Amino acid sequence: xxxxxxxxxxxxxxxxTDVIIPARYLNxxxxxxxAAHCMEDIDKEFINxxxxxxxxxxxxxxxxxxxxxxxxxxxxxxxxxxVIAETFARIFYRNAINIGLPIVECxxxxxxxxxxxxxxxxxxxxxxxxxxKNTTYQGQAFPAFMQKIIAAEGLVNYINQK
Amino acid sequence: MGMTMTQKILAAHAGLDKVExxxxxxxxxxxxxxxxxxxxxxxxxxxxxNTEGVFDKDKIALVxxxxxxxxxxxxxxxxxxxxxxxxxxxITNYFEVGQMGIEHALLPEKGLTVAGDxxxxxxxxxxxxxxxxxxxxxxxxxxxxxxxxxxxxWFKVPAAIKFNLVGKPDKWVSGKDVILHIIGMIGVxxxxxxxxxxxxxxIANLTMDDRFTIANMAIEAGGKNGIFPVDELAIAYMKxxxxxxxxxxxxxxxxxYDEEYTIDLSTLRPTVAFPHLPENxxxxxxxxxxIHINQVVIGSCTNGRLxxxxxxxxxxxxxxxxxxxxxxxxxxxxxxxxQAMEEGLLKTFxxxxxxxxxxxxxxxxxxxxxxxxxxxxxxxxxxxxFVGRMGHVDSEIYLASPAVAAASAVTGKISCPCQLD
Numbered sequence: 001x002x003x004x005x006x007x008x009x010x011x012x013x014x015x016x017t018d019v020i021i022p023a024r025y026l027n028x029x030x031x032x033x034x035a036a037h038c039m040e041d042i043d044k045e046f047i048n049x050x051x052x053x054x055x056x057x058x059x060x061x062x063x064x065x066x067x068x069x070x071x072x073x074x075x076x077x078x079x080x081x082x083v084i085a086e087t088f089a090r091i092f093y094r095n096a097i098n099i100g101l102p103i104v105e106c107x108x109x110x111x112x113x114x115x116x117x118x119x120x121x122x123x124x125x126x127x128x129x130x131x132x133k134n135t136t137y138q139g140q141a142f143p144a145f146m147q148k149i150i151a152a153e154g155l156v157n158y159i160n161q162k
Numbered sequence: 163m164g165m166t167m168t169q170k171i172l173a174a175h176a177g178l179d180k181v182e183x184x185x186x187x188x189x190x191x192x193x194x195x196x197x198x199x200x201x202x203x204x205x206x207x208x209x210x211x212n213t214e215g216v217f218d219k220d221k222i223a224l225v226x227x228x229x230x231x232x233x234x235x236x237x238x239x240x241x242x243x244x245x246x247x248x249x250x251x252x253i254t255n256y257f258e259v260g261q262m263g264i265e266h267a268l269l270p271e272k273g274l275t276v277a278g279d280x281x282x283x284x285x286x287x288x289x290x291x292x293x294x295x296x297x298x299x300x301x302x303x304x305x306x307x308x309x310x311x312x313x314x315x316w317f318k319v320p321a322a323i324k325f326n327l328v329g330k331p332d333k334w335v336s337g338k339d340v341i342l343h344i345i346g347m348i349g350v351x352x353x354x355x356x357x358x359x360x361x362x363x364x365i366a367n368l369t370m371d372d373r374f375t376i377a378n379m380a381i382e383a384g385g386k387n388g389i390f391p392v393d394e395l396a397i398a399y400m401k402x403x404x405x406x407x408x409x410x411x412x413x414x415x416x417x418x419y420d421e422e423y424t425i426d427l428s429t430l431r432p433t434v435a436f437p438h439l440p441e442n443x444x445x446x447x448x449x450x451x452x453i454h455i456n457q458v459v460i461g462s463c464t465n466g467r468l469x470x471x472x473x474x475x476x477x478x479x480x481x482x483x484x485x486x487x488x489x490x491x492x493x494x495x496x497x498x499x500x501q502a503m504e505e506g507l508l509k510t511f512x513x514x515x516x517x518x519x520x521x522x523x524x525x526x527x528x529x530x531x532x533x534x535x536x537x538x539x540x541x542x543x544x545x546x547x548f549v550g551r552m553g554h555v556d557s558e559i560y561l562a563s564p565a566v567a568a569a570s571a572v573t574g575k576i577s578c579p580c581q582l583d
Contacts, residue, residue: 014350014439016549018527019548027240061350064350065546067288070203073203089384090355095302156307
């Protein structure tokens with residue numbers, strides 16, 4: 001799986017799916033339309049500043065709240081290549097894997113990496129490198145079962161291959 | 163090493179004698195649920211699968227409830243997509259406007275959820291059915307699609323936290339206060355990835371509607387599910403509402419719990435969660451300042467059931483909402499609406515200056531039917547008070563029970579019914 005490399009947008013604890021994509025936009029399920037409002041209620045500038053490949057880093061319980069798959073869809077469609085957090089809320093965790101948005105749990109990296117840092121994530125080894133600070137962290141590798149889903153680029157392909 | 167109640171249900175549905183926390187399993191599903199926001203995405207995903215329709219037309223429930231009656235053209239398109247899918251696949255349990263209700267109040271009422279079931283729903287509050295002794299959990303649209311196609315879902319078997327409830331709650335203390343107290347105690351990620359297993363003699367003092375409210379908000383502590391033992395009250399509820407066979411699972415005596423808490427219900431007080439997290443709780447006695455509000459919402463999958471409306475009506479009877487107050491009451495299903503009408507509750511609400519809406523999730527998630535403007539505050543019986551959840555990013559939501567919400571509507575500031583006389 002191709003490594004992720006980009007600049008970091010940093011957020012705190014409990015980033016909920018209502019701020020990732022407010023429900024007032026859930027009358028659409030078009031990825032591009034959802035991406036246009038991604039993070040709007042927590043960071044109005046996010047969508048203007050984000051570039052293809054950039055990385056979101058947050059602390060505890062990222063993606064808590066609603067089960068809306070529109071949240072990881074919006075993040076992925078905004079160009080984000082990976083989300084690193086101390087912990088993820090469980091429905092968001094499943095959804096990200098199921099739609100093929102790479103996520104990594106790594107408390108040390110999530111705490112130390114700062115906004116604007118350039119970061120690389122190697123998904124084969126789980127190693128996260130902060131190129132700006134010249135530091136590395138070992139992220140948690142996915143269980144073999146989930147690696148199969150990710151390798152198939154999502155649950156739909158995985159089921160089709162079975 | 164024994165199994166928890168949740169682990170036993172999962173083991174049985176995976177065809178295994180034994181499972182343990184952390185194990186990845188594939189389980190058979192008794193019901194797959196979706197609403198008008200999540201189903202269109204699931205339907206799109208299912209179309210990409212090499213599958214011939216749904217696994218069982220009787221084991222899927224489609225409930226348009228979030229933005230219905232359609233709030234705008236885009237919502238109408240989504241509902242049309244769900245309706246056409248239901249028709250094409252001959253889905254037995256599709257609920258059109260007129261039959262629909264808020265999904266998590268509707269499905270138990272229609273007898274579609276019983277003890278021992280494994281249920282997934284593309285809605286985070288699917289955990290509600292744990293009140294009946296089922297394993298039920300929220301998932302996303304792709305999981306829903308896979309569930310509709312195959313009748314199976316993968317799970318990581320959860321570890322558990324045990325909540326031993328004892329004692330009897332005081333007047334004006336309800337299931338909402340119990341769960342807000344717990345979330346305040348363990349935090350919004352206090353039960354992350356885990357099952358919240360309720361047990362103890364105090365459960366006998368909680369109505370079914372109390373238990374639905376408690377299980378409903380397990381997700382607000384990060385829980386995978388919340389689950390109650392099946393007692394006579396739960397059996398009576400299932401017998402009244404369902405023709406399906408239920409199966410009772412009980413935790414082993416030597417089941418393993420990561421943490422255990424004992425909560426004396428008699429010591430709890432009406433509890434309010436302040437902006438912008440459900441864990442920011444204060445008891446009514448700890449609120450010293452006057453917190454003036456503009457709106458009250460009484461409804462949702464958390465607190466739109468008959469008990470909730472009865473309590474609100476009891477508080478509002480013979481009183482009037484404060485000047486300038488917008489008080490919005492939303493019965494969760496048509497049956498609740500009808501019963502509330504027959505009991506005269508709707509008359510009480512209207513005479514008190516409240517409005518009564520058709521069932522909808524509407525304001526809870528900032529959809530419609532009560533959106534807040536900049537700087538406005540709402541006391542709401544719903545489940546989330548995140549930034550911008552009910553409208554403007556600079557509005558505020560205070561989560562509370564129907565009793566506190568109704569009393570606050572009367573005084574115009576956060577209040578307990580005990581403060582009205």
